Amino acid sequence: MNVRPVRRLKVRLLALLAAVTATLALAVSPLSPPTTAVAAAAPRHRVTYDHYSVSIDGQRVLLRSAEFHYFRLPSPDLWRDVLEKYRSAGFNTVSIYFDWAYHSPKAGEYDFTGVRDVDRLLTIAQQAGLYVIARPGPYINAETTGGGFPAWLKNVPGRARTSAPGYTAAYRDWLGHIDPILARHQITRGGSVILYNVENEYAEATDAAYMEDIQNKARADGIDVPTMTNDCCDAASWTSTWASGQGAVQIPGVDDYPQGFDCANADTSWGPWGAGLTERLREDAPVFAAEYQGGSIDQQNAGFDKCRELTGPKYMKFFYKSNLIESGATAFNYYMGFGGTNWGWLAQPNDVYTSYDYGSAITENRLLSDKYDEFKRQNLFLASVAPLTRTDPATAPASSNQAIETVARVNTGTRTQFVLVRHSDHAATTDDSATLDWTTPDGRYQVPVRVEGRDAKVLIAGYDLGGQRLVWSNSELMTHTVSAGRDIAVLYGTDGTQGSTVLRYSSRPTVKVLQGSVKASYSPRPIDPGLPPGSSSGDLRLDYTHSGLARVLISGGGRRPLLLLLGTDAEAAKFWQAGPLLVRGTSLVRSATVRGQTAYVRADTAKAEDVEVFGDAHRLVVNGSPVRTRPTASGSLLGTLPGPEAVRLPALTGWRSKAESPETRPAFDDSGWTAATKTTTESPLKPKTPTVLYADDYGYHYGDVWYRGRFTGTGAETKVSLNAFTGKRGSYLVWLNGRYLGSAAGGVEADADAPVNPAPGRGDFTIPAGLVKAGQQAVLSVLVENQGHNDDWIADDNRFKQPRGLYAVTVTGSDAPISWRIQGAKGGENLTDPTRGPLNNGGLYGERAGWHLPAYPDGTWKTGAATKVTPGVTWQRTSFRLDLPKGQDVPIALRFGGPVGQGYRVQIFLNGWNLGQYGGDIGPQTDFTLPAGLLRQHGGNTLALAIVARADATPAPVSLVALGNERGGVPVSDVPSPSFR
Ligand code: GAL
Numbered sequence: 001m002n003v004r005p006v007r008r009l010k011v012r013l014l015a016l017l018a019a020v021t022a023t024l025a026l027a028v029s030p031l032s033p034p035t036t037a038v039a040a041a042a043p044r045h046r047v048t049y050d051h052y053s054v055s056i057d058g059q060r061v062l063l064r065s066a067e068f069h070y071f072r073l074p075s076p077d078l079w080r081d082v083l084e085k086y087r088s089a090g091f092n093t094v095s096i097y098f099d100w101a102y103h104s105p106k107a108g109e110y111d112f113t114g115v116r117d118v119d120r121l122l123t124i125a126q127q128a129g130l131y132v133i134a135r136p137g138p139y140i141n142a143e144t145t146g147g148g149f150p151a152w153l154k155n156v157p158g159r160a161r162t163s164a165p166g167y168t169a170a171y172r173d174w175l176g177h178i179d180p181i182l183a184r185h186q187i188t189r190g191g192s193v194i195l196y197n198v199e200n201e202y203a204e205a206t207d208a209a210y211m212e213d214i215q216n217k218a219r220a221d222g223i224d225v226p227t228m229t230n231d232c233c234d235a236a237s238w239t240s241t242w243a244s245g246q247g248a249v250q251i252p253g254v255d256d257y258p259q260g261f262d263c264a265n266a267d268t269s270w271g272p273w274g275a276g277l278t279e280r281l282r283e284d285a286p287v288f289a290a291e292y293q294g295g296s297i298d299q300q301n302a303g304f305d306k307c308r309e310l311t312g313p314k315y316m317k318f319f320y321k322s323n324l325i326e327s328g329a330t331a332f333n334y335y336m337g338f339g340g341t342n343w344g345w346l347a348q349p350n351d352v353y354t355s356y357d358y359g360s361a362i363t364e365n366r367l368l369s370d371k372y373d374e375f376k377r378q379n380l381f382l383a384s385v386a387p388l389t390r391t392d393p394a395t396a397p398a399s400s401n402q403a404i405e406t407v408a409r410v411n412t413g414t415r416t417q418f419v420l421v422r423h424s425d426h427a428a429t430t431d432d433s434a435t436l437d438w439t440t441p442d443g444r445y446q447v448p449v450r451v452e453g454r455d456a457k458v459l460i461a462g463y464d465l466g467g468q469r470l471v472w473s474n475s476e477l478m479t480h481t482v483s484a485g486r487d488i489a490v491l492y493g494t495d496g497t498q499g500s501t502v503l504r505y506s507s508r509p510t511v512k513v514l515q516g517s518v519k520a521s522y523s524p525r526p527i528d529p530g531l532p533p534g535s536s537s538g539d540l541r542l543d544y545t546h547s548g549l550a551r552v553l554i555s556g557g558g559r560r561p562l563l564l565l566l567g568t569d570a571e572a573a574k575f576w577q578a579g580p581l582l583v584r585g586t587s588l589v590r591s592a593t594v595r596g597q598t599a600y601v602r603a604d605t606a607k608a609e610d611v612e613v614f615g616d617a618h619r620l621v622v623n624g625s626p627v628r629t630r631p632t633a634s635g636s637l638l639g640t641l642p643g644p645e646a647v648r649l650p651a652l653t654g655w656r657s658k659a660e661s662p663e664t665r666p667a668f669d670d671s672g673w674t675a676a677t678k679t680t681t682e683s684p685l686k687p688k689t690p691t692v693l694y695a696d697d698y699g700y701h702y703g704d705v706w707y708r709g710r711f712t713g714t715g716a717e718t719k720v721s722l723n724a725f726t727g728k729r730g731s732y733l734v735w736l737n738g739r740y741l742g743s744a745a746g747g748v749e750a751d752a753d754a755p756v757n758p759a760p761g762r763g764d765f766t767i768p769a770g771l772v773k774a775g776q777q778a779v780l781s782v783l784v785e786n787q788g789h790n791d792d793w794i795a796d797d798n799r800f801k802q803p804r805g806l807y808a809v810t811v812t813g814s815d816a817p818i819s820w821r822i823q824g825a826k827g828g829e830n831l832t833d834p835t836r837g838p839l840n841n842g843g844l845y846g847e848r849a850g851w852h853l854p855a856y857p858d859g860t861w862k863t864g865a866a867t868k869v870t871p872g873v874t875w876q877r878t879s880f881r882l883d884l885p886k887g888q889d890v891p892i893a894l895r896f897g898g899p900v901g902q903g904y905r906v907q908i909f910l911n912g913w914n915l916g917q918y919g920g921d922i923g924p925q926t927d928f929t930l931p932a933g934l935l936r937q938h939g940g941n942t943l944a945l946a947i948v949a950r951a952d953a954t955p956a957p958v959s960l961v962a963l964g965n966e967r968g969g970v971p972v973s974d975v976p977s978p979s980f981r
Contacts, residue, residue, distance in 0.1 A: 060389035065093035066337025075933030090379025105838035106829035135197035147791035151701035179221030211247025230290035253290025264300035294334030295358035307359025325420035344839035349727030349787035353923030354916030365891035373573035380479035387411035401434035492572035493546035509557025516550025604968030656861035661872035688808035695805035700824020703842015715774030716813035727787035741765035852909035855979035889969025
């Protein structure tokens with residue numbers, strides 16, 4: 001994301017067995033992809049599409065997807081945790097960007113192992129029961145460094161995102177590596193990849209031949225599922241929507257972020273970027289919301305909880321439901337479902353900081369929010385009501401109150417109607433009621449509705465609900481299922497509002513209210529001439545107030561029994577649908593199956609609580625342990641599950657600290673550094689120094705870079721003036737002959753916009769008299785942060801290829817030539833730590849010397865934490881042991897105490913992995929996720945903090961905090977974390 005153009009406005013064995021069987025059970029549901037557990041037979045499936053929807057093996061499917069970035073969760077076992085959470089929220093698809101920069105340290109070199117093992121990722125997605133929308137770019141944006149472009153691409157001639165030969169060779173090489181992995185996971189080969197996304201919001205400065213070539217390359221690499229793209233917002237306003245002509249894709253999609261990104265004004269924002277209605281771009285393809293806002297970046301440093309508010313359940317109800325009915329889209333991908341962490345130097349510097357929580361339904365610490373509940377309510381509805389996959393606009397029932405409007409769609413085959421009910425003034429916050437004059441397929445009815453504030457409801461009429469006929473309801477349907485010869489349906493409505501549901505029978509049925517207060521009345525209808533002689537029909541009408549959970553059992557009346565569960569939003573959210581079971585209670589049901597008479601459930605609990613299982617089973621096993629249950633009047637099994645054991649985390653003690661920055665000393669030996677002698681660069685911005693000092697030109701692409709410049713003194717020097725590019729939130733520090741001269745903020749992305757800022761990241765530093773002596777060598781040491789690379793949203797090399805490092809240097813009082821050496825991450829493009837990869841380290845002395853690594857011998861360091869630091873770099877290290885209870889998921893973060901520190905920043909290394917940056921100039925973040933896997937939950941851990949201070953400072957104290965505690969979770973193995981050698 002960027003500042004958009006104005007147009008944008010617009011275990012136990014049993015448990016294991018149960019787990020596998022549960023997965024298999026998912027596989028046979030027509031709405032679930034097959035799993036690799038059955039891959040031996042490698043069932044192949046066909047993906048087709050038409051005006052209405054995508055179909056798999058001829059069966060229409062409504063794609064319910066959320067975006068997931070594996071590169072923001074460097075612990076492969078946790079991929080399973082998150083993807084199972086997606087599935088349990090009712091998603092049947094996950095959309096995944098593949099980040100070129102994450103895999104490629106150097107032109108021609110790729111790594112797909114360890115935390116980069118996307119083959120494993122795709123297998124896990126399939127096992128979790130999810131189709132995959134594969135989005136390999138080459139450009140992905142995503143607020144990741146370079147928008148997914150590796151920084152070495154800045155040295156490749158030719159404009160990126162065009163047919164320029166240099167760029168073409170580079171992206172073809174990337175696709176040549178990623179495509180074959182995607183290809184073997186396609187649904188057509190027994191996998192679950194169903195769509196291939198070409199490029200990303202490719203809207204400005206476009207080159208159709210390039211769009212076409214990506215697709216030709218993909219086909220040559222074995223991609224045979226439909227191609228798609230995601231056009232930015234208000235797609236019709238762009239030159240090409242890629243719906244026709246050269247470069248056209250098969251299913252053009254559109255991105256929409258109606259709520260904008262102003263998290264600081266979460267309370268007042270309501271659709272500042274439009275109504276968020278996905279446009280139809282092709283008649284022969286379904287309407288596809290390729291990216292629909294599911295959260296927000298935090299451009300104002302408001303904190304991600306505010307972004308979660310901005311895009312909370314109210315927004316989701318109003319905008320998602322409006323879009324469903326108004327646009328008729330049958331494919332939705334919500335960006336993001338889980339955001340994750342910009343660990344290492346993954347962040348694009350201009351819009352994000354370490355956390356990429358995104359205000360998502362699933363938090364950065366993998367906890368479920370109230371947004372998750374809303375996704376579940378909506379997704380289960382979309383999943384259970386098949387007629388939604390093929391609808392056309394229809395005449396909406398008239399509303400008796402102008403304050404309330406209706407919009408309708410109909411499935412012309414089943415005649416099922418879907419009516420959106422909301423305020424006519426979309427921003428209204430009033431509480432209004434109306435009567436709808438509704439001609440349903442089963443007759444004309446006066447239907448009472450009520451809308452409180454910015455709510456929106458999708459009501460349904462004329463629906464064959466299992467073996468029942470739902471005439472209409474002003475409660476919303478969440479889901480229905482059939483079990484042990486009866487239908488079970490969950491309906492819900494706003495707490496305290498009136499509800500009515502009408503069902504059709506051939507004779508008066510028996511109604512038993514099992515719980516709550518529900519009034520039933522039956523009225524026979526005039527004989528339908530279409531019915532056989534002697535038959536009759538009548539309406540059973542149930543009237544109630546949505547309050548808690550009511551249960552009604554209806555039998556007879558010529559139909560199989562129906563258990564109706566009528567709840568409030570909150571009660572409905574307690575239900576999970578997994579395999580053949582409906583489960584009430586627990587904080588998460590991951591999967592379920594029934595074998596014989598036993599229900600096997602995998603579930604998480606945050607406390608001891610009741611669990612109720614509706615299904616064809618007499619016994620219950622949860623997470624491998626039998627649960628004592630009793631049968632209920634509702635025909636369910638009721639039992640109690642234990643909660644997690646309490647957890648105590650160790651205090652962080654035993655610190656040792658050491659200051660470094662030897663590079664500032666004149667006598668420091670830099671003979672092993674790279675001499676900065678190049679005189680040409682691919683950067684569109686030509687340097688103002690005699691030789692090129694851009695870090696990327698010397699293969700130093702990520703993190704901090706040191707410069708040492710030598711010149712012969714005149715004794716008349718009074719000032720050093722520098723220009724440096726760091727990207728937003730970056731700064732640089734300057735020493736002369738070992739004396740600290742000060743720091744300045746570095747140049748940012750905006751400096752690349754026309755007219756190009758002639759003095760980006762300018763700093764003037766006074767030279768104290770006598771510091772430089774006539775005829776003697778002087779040494780200038782400069783530490784330049786590189787906060788990451790600009791994106792290329794506008795396909796403009798000025799922006800994407802903006803350099804990092806020194807741009808101009810002048811010494812007032814001297815015109816002596818300066819000879820420069822440069823040092824970034826050890827080895828540069830030749831990785832010295834391939835496990836942690838290209839984005840883990842920059843060039844701080846301690847990083848080059850392995851101070852961040854486990855087992856580094858710090859025994860000679862000063863004991864105690866670094867409580868006072870001076871300008872330059874100071875490290876502190878400690879270790880701690882964890883032995884968390886097995887079978888529990890305890891998300892742990894490192895918390896910095898007090899207000900966010902100013903004048904310094906801290907790089908956080910856990911077991912050698914760079915898990916982010918803390919500091920007032922970086923962002924508001926004080927809790928830093930330490931993901932299980934990188935964090936050894938049963939063993940020793942090493943924490944190393946690199947403090948880069950621009951002034952004397954007192955660094956904030958740190959502690960470990962548990963942000964959740966669930967019994968359940970998934971098994972997580974330690975991610976290999978090589979030690980110091
Ligand atoms: C979209 C883009 C995504 C991401 C998002 C904002 O425009 O396609 O990659 O940048 O905006 O978070």
